[in-house]
Amino acid sequence: MTLPKKxxxxxxxxxxxxxxxxxxxxxxxxxxxxxxxxxALTVLQDFAADTILVxxxxxxxxxxxxxxxxRRDPRWQNVPIVVxxxxxxxxxxxxxxxxxxxxxxxxxxxxxxKPVDPxxxxxxxxxxxxxxx
Amino acid sequence: xxxxxxxxxxxMPCYLSVHDRDFLITEGNQRFREDFGDxxxxxxxxxxxxxxxxxxxxxxxxxxxxxxxxxSEQMLTTRAGVETPxxxxxxPIQDQSGEVVAVIEMHTDIRKVKDLENQxxxxxxxxxxxxxxxxxxxxxxxxxxxxxxxxxxxxxxxxRAVGDHCYRVYKHRQEQCLVCPARAVFADGKAREHxxxxxxxxxxxxxxxxxxxxxxxxxGEVVSxxxxxxxxxQIRQLQDQLTSIGLLVxxxxxxxxxxxxxxxxxxxxxxxxxxxxxxxxxxxxxxxVQRNVNRIRSMVMDILYYAKDRDLDIADIDVAELxxxxxxLLEKRATDMDVALSCTSAPGVGSFPGDDKAxxxxxxxxxxxxxxxxxxxSKKSDHWVKFTARRAAPWLIFEVEDNGIGMDQETRExxxxxxxxxxxxxxxxxxxxxxxxxVDKHGGTIDVDSQPQRGTRxxxxxxxxxxxxxxxxxxxxxxxxxxxxxxES
Numbered sequence: 001m002t003l004p005k006k007x008x009x010x011x012x013x014x015x016x017x018x019x020x021x022x023x024x025x026x027x028x029x030x031x032x033x034x035x036x037x038x039x040a041l042t043v044l045q046d047f048a049a050d051t052i053l054v055x056x057x058x059x060x061x062x063x064x065x066x067x068x069x070x071r072r073d074p075r076w077q078n079v080p081i082v083v084x085x086x087x088x089x090x091x092x093x094x095x096x097x098x099x100x101x102x103x104x105x106x107x108x109x110x111x112x113x114k115p116v117d118p119x120x121x122x123x124x125x126x127x128x129x130x131x132x133x
Numbered sequence: 134x135x136x137x138x139x140x141x142x143x144x145m146p147c148y149l150s151v152h153d154r155d156f157l158i159t160e161g162n163q164r165f166r167e168d169f170g171d172x173x174x175x176x177x178x179x180x181x182x183x184x185x186x187x188x189x190x191x192x193x194x195x196x197x198x199x200x201x202x203x204x205s206e207q208m209l210t211t212r213a214g215v216e217t218p219x220x221x222x223x224x225p226i227q228d229q230s231g232e233v234v235a236v237i238e239m240h241t242d243i244r245k246v247k248d249l250e251n252q253x254x255x256x257x258x259x260x261x262x263x264x265x266x267x268x269x270x271x272x273x274x275x276x277x278x279x280x281x282x283x284x285x286x287x288x289x290x291x292x293r294a295v296g297d298h299c300y301r302v303y304k305h306r307q308e309q310c311l312v313c314p315a316r317a318v319f320a321d322g323k324a325r326e327h328x329x330x331x332x333x334x335x336x337x338x339x340x341x342x343x344x345x346x347x348x349x350x351x352x353g354e355v356v357s358x359x360x361x362x363x364x365x366x367q368i369r370q371l372q373d374q375l376t377s378i379g380l381l382v383x384x385x386x387x388x389x390x391x392x393x394x395x396x397x398x399x400x401x402x403x404x405x406x407x408x409x410x411x412x413x414x415x416x417x418x419x420x421x422v423q424r425n426v427n428r429i430r431s432m433v434m435d436i437l438y439y440a441k442d443r444d445l446d447i448a449d450i451d452v453a454e455l456x457x458x459x460x461x462l463l464e465k466r467a468t469d470m471d472v473a474l475s476c477t478s479a480p481g482v483g484s485f486p487g488d489d490k491a492x493x494x495x496x497x498x499x500x501x502x503x504x505x506x507x508x509x510x511s512k513k514s515d516h517w518v519k520f521t522a523r524r525a526a527p528w529l530i531f532e533v534e535d536n537g538i539g540m541d542q543e544t545r546e547x548x549x550x551x552x553x554x555x556x557x558x559x560x561x562x563x564x565x566x567x568x569x570x571x572v573d574k575h576g577g578t579i580d581v582d583s584q585p586q587r588g589t590r591x592x593x594x595x596x597x598x599x600x601x602x603x604x605x606x607x608x609x610x611x612x613x614x615x616x617x618x619x620x621e622s
Contacts, residue, residue, distance in 0.1 A: 013391060014508050015421050019398025022414070026405060035511055035538075059544060086390035115393040118401070 004030040005129050008047060010040040010063065011055040011084070016114075020053060020084075023118060024125070037066035049079055051109075051128050056085040071105050080128045086114035148209075148219070148240035151226070152177055152193045159235065168211040177238070181209045196223040196236045209240060218247045270341065270362040273348065274299050274315050281357060292334040299360075303331045314345040315358045322347045322355050329362070340369040381436070388432055395425035420469045427466065431501060431564065434494060438567050445488040445574055447599055452482040452529065455492070456522045463500060472507045472516045472535075479523035486599040487575055495571040496520075498564040499533045499591050506537025512586055528577070528594040536588040545583050 007029045009020045014035070021031040032047040034040035036058050044052075052070070054063040063083060070076040110124040142149060143163045151160040156176045161169070169180050177193065178184040187194065192203035204222045211217060219240040226235040264271060265285045272294065273282040280302060283294045294302040300310050309316070314325040324346040331339050341362040347355040402418025405411075460476035467474035500520060507516035518535045540548070549569040572579050576596045583589035 012509060013395070015395035015398050015425065016391075018417070018421065019394065019401060022398075022405070023401055035509060039511075059538075060541065086387045086394070114390045115397050 004028055005050045006030045006032070006048060007125065008032050008034065008040065008043060008049040008052045010034045010037065010052065010058075010066065012036055012058040013055070016055070016084075016116075020116065020121075023121070027122060029125070037061040037063065037069075040066055041069075044076060050132065051080045051082060051125055053082050053084050053112075053125075056083060056087060067108060068105055080109040080132070082110040082112060082124055082128070083108040084112045084114060084116060145239075147242065148238075150177065150238050150240075152236045152238060153234075154197060156187055156191075156193060168213070168215075168217075170212050181207075181240075183210055192221050192223040193236045193238055196225050197233050200225050200227070200231075200233050206243070207240070218243050267361075270360075270364075272299065272360050274358050274360065276319055276355075276357075278309065278313070278315060290333050290339075291331075303329070305332050314343065315360065318345050318347050318358045319355050322349070322353075328365070331362070339364050340366045385432070385436060389429075392425050392428050392432070395421055395428070399423075399425060424466070424469070431498070435498075435564050435567055438491075438494060445491060447486050447488055449484045450487045450489055450492060451484050452522050453478045455496075456520060458493075459496060459500060459520060462497070463504065467504060467518065470504055470508045470516075472504055472518055474504070474518045474520070476520045478521065482522050482524055482529070485529040485595055485597050487595060488571075491571045491574070492595075495568040495593075496531065496533075498568045499593070502565065503533050503535035503537060503589065503591075506535050506539070506589060508537075510536075510538040510586070512538075524597065527597055529597050531593040531595070532590065533593075534588065534590040539585040539587050539589055540581075540583040541585050545581055548581065549579070 005028075007024050009017055009024070009031060010033075011017050011020070012035050017033045017035070021033055024031050032043050032049070034043045037060060040052070040054070054066055056063040063085075067081050067083070070079065070081065109128055112120060112124060142160075145162055146164065148165045148168070149162040150158045150165050153159050156178060157174055158177050158180060159173065161173060172180050176187075178186065178188050178191075182188060188207075190205065192205050195201075195203045202222060202224050204220065207219055207221050209217045209219055220243050222239045222241075224237050224239075225233040226237055228234045264282075267284060268286060269284075270287040270290060271282075271284040272280050272287050275281050278299050280294045280297055280299055283291075287294060291302050298309075299315065300306045300308070300313075304310060314327050317323075318325055324344065326342070326344050329341050329343050331341055333339060342365050343360055343362040345358055345360045348357045348359055350356050399418045399421030402414050402421060404418075406414030406416075406418055456476050456478040460474070463474055500518065503518045507518060510516065513536060516536055518533065518537075521532045523530050523532075548565050569579055572593055572595065576599075577594045580592040580594075581589065582592070
């Protein structure tokens with residue numbers, strides 16, 4: 001029997017966290033949650049995420065800052081990251097204008113807009129997991 | 134020969150007269166006789182000016198005295214009473230021994246020249262009036278950047294500027310500006326247009342569109358620079374407002390997406406709860422729906438308040454009733470969030486003058502923020518929000534304290550800024566901006582004390598006697614972050 005794939009949801013909005021973790025749990029994923037970038041790093045110590053869903057605009061360090069930090073850390077640089085955002089600007093330029101200042105940093109493995117389309121979420125996460133296999 | 138000169142003398146197109154030492158006219162030509170009559174033997178001052186004594190500064194007298202030619206401008210009056218401006222030239226007539234025995238005087242009619250002079254003067258006055266009255270700031274600067282001329286609008290707005298350096302007058306600087314259009318015009322003689330922010334004598338900052346052009350001499354050298362500045366402050370303010378509206382639309386769109394996400398989450402939990410016959414999930418989902426509906430309501434209220442900057446409707450507000458009403462309004466929401474909410478007012482807190490709707494909106498905003506701050510904090514198991522009111526003359530003090538997630542210094546300093554939200558997608562950045570505005574309009578202040586992970590305390594002071602704000606609008610949205618402990622003592 002294969003173990004469920006693990007997804008970490010990082011979002012400061014408790015409703016979004018509740019929604020995404022419940023929804024993904026109902027679809028066979030094991031989930032954990034963090035309300036900001038700093039606590040995400042703490043959670044990752046004990047939760048070997050197969051994919052990370054990260055919000056962009058959060059108090060303190062943004063989700064894109066977290067992405068850059070994870071990409072630079074050998075422990076997590078290969079973990080796929082999906083950015084979930086309500087910002088049209090970030091959706092439009094696919095995070096590239098932000099990441100442009102960080103040479104050599106790989107962009108997100110997927111970008112999803114808010115409100116999250118459940119079918120699109122499953123498709124993106126499913127694709128990432130199958131790629132990993 | 135003599136006959137020929139006599140003919141010339143007669144026909145000269147000017148007044149020619151010969152004067153003896155007693156200033157009597159001994160001869161006069163045809164033009165003289167035509168305009169002054171056949172008055173040979175009468176004194177020149179009587180004939181030409183209608184005077185009964187010699188004129189002051191008389192050129193004939195001078196020529197008799199020094200034997201030299203003299204000239205001056207005079208005004209003659211003909212026998213028809215016509216005043217005629219003339220240029221007078223005198224020449225001595227000497228006898229064989231060199232003694233001046235007579236003086237010949239020639240009067241040239243300079244009426245046309247005078248007319249042209251008058252026209253020129255009028256035209257100069259018109260131009261000077263135009264320069265003075267143009268509703269723009271005009272100044273002329275020399276190569277040393279000293280203002281040589283300034284029109285009325287300039288003087289009224291920037292003070293007596295002539296003789297002072299433009300950078301001192303316009304910018305209150307002690308040294309030249311790094312980018313100086315006047316210097317550039319002196320360098321290449323080309324006109325410039327640029328935008329500047331300048332400071333008036335009373336400290337107002339104006340946005341001006343400044344056109345700078347060279348003034349050249351006959352050789353084409355730039356001797357001075359003229360600057361014409363138009364006040365475009367209102368246009369810039371309108372542009373800022375348009376930018377704000379653009380930001381507002383972006384912010385609302387961002388906020389609505391977050392709320393839709395919350396609603397979608399709630400609906401998912403309700404539906405899946407029913408499918409799984411999981412009552413706890415249904416309840417949680419329904420709470421999410423309710424919470425997000427409440428957020429939409431708050432957001433709409435904020436947008437409406439922002440869109441319409443209405444005047445306060447001041448009436449006496451019963452503080453105890455106001456405080457306890459929030460207990461009823463927020464109790465269920467607080468319980469759902471697992472937050473202990475207490476709303477208490479000190480005995481005898483009485484009433485204060487305020488706009489009931491605005492004060493309620495302001496307090497609701499701050500209380501909702503505190504509740505959200507508790508919900509967003511996963512580090513502590515017990516959360517509380519304490520809402521109190523008390524009198525501390527001349528203030529009525531509301532205090533909203535929570536042990537939620539707290540704020541770092543950067544967040545704390547920005548919370549009253551327009552469109553700043555620490556709530557990520559769930560905030561529009563309007564709520565606390567408007568709360569601060571409401572308190573300021575009442576003549577009060579909001580102070581905030583916060584520590585990350587420990588909690589936040591808002592201290593709202595409102596005057597017990599009506600006292601509208603006197604703070605300039607641009608100062609209102611700065612965060613006051615004081616040591617609340619010392620404030621209270």
